[in-house]
Amino acid sequence: MIPSDQRPPGEDWLVRRLVDLERQVRELQAGRRLEAATVGGGGLTIKGGTVTIRDDGALIIKDGDQSLIWLGKVPFGDGSTKPGLVAFRRTDDGGRAAMSLFDGIWAVWDRGGNIVMSTDEASGQGIARPWLPVTWAGSDFTQWPGTTSGSFASVCETAVPRQQPQLFVRVRHTTDVSGTTGELRLMCNGDQLGATASVGFVVNVTDFGPVPLPVGSFGEVLGLSVDCRRTAGTGVVRAMVTASWTQQS
Template sequence: MALLPDPWASLSGEIRAIKQRLDELARRSPWTNTGMRPVGDNTTALDLNLEVQDTGRISAPEGGSLLLGDLQGRTHLYSGGLATNGFGTYLQRINGTQALTFADSDPVNESVQRIALADSDGKPLLAEDAAGSGAAWPLAPIQFRGLSWPTWSNNNGAAFVSIEAATTYKTSPRLYVSVQGICDSTAAGEMRLLVNGTQLGATVALPNLALTGSTFGTPAALPGAIGDGLSIELQTRVTSGTGKAYGRVLAALFQPSA
């Protein structure tokens, strides 16, 4: 007599098959319908084209990272966890030097992320101070000038004449110029600053035999676009008496909008 098939064995097999299929579907990438979503430490190679529209986002809130490389195995971008407890971002050049670093330089205590920009040889172009006190690089120059005013450029006429001039390009919105002036003999005079032929700031009075300092600045942005040429001129003139009106620029620098 032949044995009847066991219905429970058949049903158990069907259930196992359904469960296996559900597990596959659960791991399947929802955006391409191909490839397996990595689980835990698993890594799956995907040829992925991902488009996020409107307010969508890609989120890895529990320590995920992003690593991008080329076909030769060279990493050019990494963002995520570092060797210990910190996180950061690196942008690497094709020659292996790091162009942009946003991370802590102390691998033991990665509590602060600092930013640094380097050239193609790895030399610093811009870097934060290690103590969080401004810039570590570049080192800003400090210029000293002599105080013997009889050697300065001057003008003995009643009309404004340029006694110092500079030509440059606009690299920031505003300009700051520190100047000094004086008149000799019995003369008194005035001093002013021109940028592309337009006076910048107020005219400064130059008394007789009294060294006078002043600052010309732009509370609003300079006219023109970034990269436009600028011609800067310091002018003096004699307004009374006989003698010369002296002047010189102590320092000049661009400033940000505020």
């Protein structure tokens, strides 16, 4: 007699088995997979395919609890969420955004949360920040501004918004009569930047900087001036700024 555990199953067993397999296939096809998943140290490799994120989803790269890169629906400063990309600074570096892309507007941010570089979306072309100055100056020293004052008086002045921490200024200077001497200095909101330069009866060039700008708020307008004074003689002490710019530390 054949033992019971070795007997072939009846026909109904095969039917039940097929029905059960069909049910499992339908469940797998209709099921939502990878609702939550973790990929270990081996990583995830996609060859020749794409990763699609739908329905207001986002891709977030983290280091511990800190978000480093956020792509997709990203929280915006006004409390809303918009499609975009943000790269964040580390927590020990302020934790604020370092680079962002919202509604086609690309921007780079400093540690204080200020935009230091961005595209100009209003016009549709070029950059919004930084502003790049182009300096022109006269070559005829007899036409340069000057003074005969024995105390410092402004002969050139301008204004610049604070966007970078240092300033460079090139000044050409001379007196217009032999035996006349003088001095000049660079001023910013009442503070002298760099050393005092000597002026004589010869056309010379003095470079100031790069010198640190006085401490202040980002974006504030700074008043700059070149001040001159006569120290001897009867002629005029003259000066002309031929180049200037702000720059990084």
